[in-house]
Amino acid sequence: MNELLVLPRQRRRFSLRLRVMAAIVLVALAPSMLVFAWSLVDRQVPGRMWGTVRDAAEEAKRAIEEDAPASELSRVARARKVRLRILDENGAAVFDVDADSPGDAESRVESFVFGAKDGTTAREFDEQLGPMLVRPDVLEAKRAGWYVACDYLPLVLCQAIAISRTGASAGEGKTRIVHVQMSSWRAVQEVYVLRAHLLKLTMVILPLAIVLAFYMGRRVVRPIEQLRQQALAKAAAESPKGTLLPERHDEVGVLADAFNALLVALGKKRADNEAFVADLVHELKNPLAAVRAAADTLAESAIDPARAERLSRVLRDSTTKLDRLVTQFLELARAEAGMPNEERSEVELGALVTGLVESLRDDPRYTRVTFVSKEIEAGSPPARVRGVVHRLDALFRELLENAASFAGDGGHVGVVIGQTSGEVIVAVHDDGPGVAAGDLPRVFDRFFTTRGSRRGTGLGLSLVKAVAEAHGGQVTVRAAAGEGTTFEVRLPRLVR
Template sequence: MAAEPGARGGTPPFFRSLRLRTTALVVAVLLAPMLFVFAFLLVERRAWSRVLGNADFAAREAAAALDALGGASPGDPRVHARLDALARTHLLRLRLVDAAGEVVADADHDRGTDLGQRVGDLLLGAIEAEALDAFDAALGPLGQRPELAEARRGLAARGCEFSKSATLLVCHAVNASRSGYVHAQDSSRRPAAHLLYLRGALPRLVAITLPLSLLLALWLSRSFVRPLEALRRRALAKIHEPTPRADLPLQGPAELQDLAAAFNALLATLEERRGANEAFVADLVHELKNPVAAIRGCADALADAPAERERAARLSRLLKESSHRLDALVSQFLELARAEAGMPHEERSRVDLAALARGIVDSMADDGRFPGVRFAVSGAARAEVVGVAYRLESVLRNLLENAASFSGPGGEVHVAIAARDDRRVEATVSDTGPGIAEEALHRVFQRFFTTRGGERGSGLGLALVRAVVEAHGGSVSASSTPGRGATFRVELPLAPPP
């Protein structure tokens, strides 16, 4: 037994439901600030390492530069020049301390700001950091600081300190040289204080608000999903109605009303198509009844009494005509059904529509069915499309034969092929026949509609033309001025460059 459309598998899995997604969104919004703080702290740790690394590298480079001077005395101008150049390059402060612990050279190019600090100011607000000079003075004389004592003992003298407010990070490194001890100091104003305060406060705030947020998320998800589920149930109930009507109520929020209106439009379209199919079947049965009735009448006449030669010939002719008409109807109906399905299994290739039109016109010039009709082709010498060649030939031939039959002796049929700038190929077939009445123009492509009057026609030819053209991604239209002929225009996508 087939499952109901739209009811496959019942309700969707919870992990794919709108309830879970709404809940997850609310929780994500709630946790986002805390995640941001922790992520920013990780970035801060990398910044601390970078500031310390800059100081350490500058101290070693400065010591090597002074050693290269051959132990120049602190008063040598070259010592001051080298320290100043390196401090300017690394944007920090370099000081030279002699054996007595006195600062004999000082080059200060420490800005105290960097990209991370500017981003922190932008996101968390500007902070008032302690003055670097005041912080440095509070550490005591440089020659008496622990890092100098460690350097004198040959230990690695490097480290970082935060100011009391944690808004100023100061890193140092000391390296010995032949001219004295090089002390490198780099600093950065950091938003660490704000972050540390937030890191402690946010988890407590989240613990308080998370239950309330979950309740809010569940309420929101139910508010969103319940109307959708009700609409789904009403739509599925239409399956069991003999004639589903487009009467889903337009209730709830505007978006839900739009969705219900879309369902109603779909149901109305399906009802129109069902009615069209019923009318088509009725027309088909009507068209088939005439040849079938003729065949049955001939069979009854032959069965009732022996037929004379003349009568037998007449019955034979009627049988042949009726069987031919029946065969033509069935064949055209099958071709129309395949074309309306899109011809998915038919091979497509590049087709020169201009060459195809010229070939068809040449073959029709001597056609005995159209005596005295003049044919002409104009336009592009080459216009390629991608399609099923014999189907496109049937489109042009059908339009040309239709135009020629209405033009009559002395009439003219003209085909124009044009490749337009919007990458479309346009084929126009016009005639000098009586034209099409305005009230009939919108029906010429309908199944079993014909304007031939007393002449017999299947009424499927132009319907087949439209189906084939649309299966190729194109369109077809008709225009006419009564008494001045008719024009049929076919548009198809131009083939891409080879």
């Protein structure tokens, strides 16, 4: 038994302790990982901007050389989202369109997360650089024909400068300076600096995080392991019982309380099963004793025909009772298991119950009992449920026969069939003496009966409850002394 209770540790591939430790270490590494990942994204920003200003300068230079209208230059500036200026040989601007847009969504996120300074524009920065013709980058462009570069200033600024001549013949045209600028508030430099600082900080924090992770892993898992050992120790006992000692007032203590509630429920279930077995043995002993007594008598000597007839009747009655008891017990066991592998179909409950009432009116046992049924009003949709036909038939037959037997001669049995949007409700009422208040909670218990052993086994109402619950419904009872008893069955309605 103990071998079955030992949990295989090798199957716990990722233990709770390991997951707690991994979570703490990941939290310690998260800032550095975030900044490193973001720096990989930011690394592509200058290169992308460099290519954009170069392409914009090429398009603008080509448009100038082809004597394209100013609208074409405006299109290039807006399409590329750059500031495009065309200057004459004296440095005067002959065209200036500013479509630069440094504040994209990513830059706003960086400004919030990394504290980058924003607000400066390429135009504001350019105004501080002095006359265009004396700038080193313009002089380099005049010498080489092109100049493209990016700088990490308070903002990322990329610019391209190209020298062009107007007119179809370059030798006859005028010199023009094409100046393209594009800026971004992306915190590229700040991110790289922050990454270096975080790397140093992580080297200090990580060992502390590992120690903390190991400590917290043990703190979290140890009480659970203690709880596990207590549970296994109690389960290995010859008669498992008692409660677990939580010794804590946190989540582990709440878990222990839940286990204790489970143990109490299992203990009650075990006590119920023990009582059930005792009741079953008691019910079986009486007919078995009668069968044995008859067998002993038959074995003693020759007996007269009258006595043989009596013994035959005893054997027949006893075997009939045994057969009925075993059959009802098996039916109850199947119903409590949910009636697996039994075919379910659409059942019109009103027609089924009405048919049962009509059959009992013709039953010789109940000729002096008046049955009154109130069916669903005409025009209302049929009361349909999904279930096992013969099980539902047995359920309502048991309730009707039970009501008829308590109503007695001259009594009345009333049946009301109704429905709501989600349920079909069948109430069976008898005007008999009613169930005593002390017996009411035990009505559905196995082998409980107030009719005596000669008139019932005490399994009928238990079977009614089990069948109703197996169909997703419930059955309740209410009674008052001198006012009879009412059983109400509620089953889920089948709606098309």
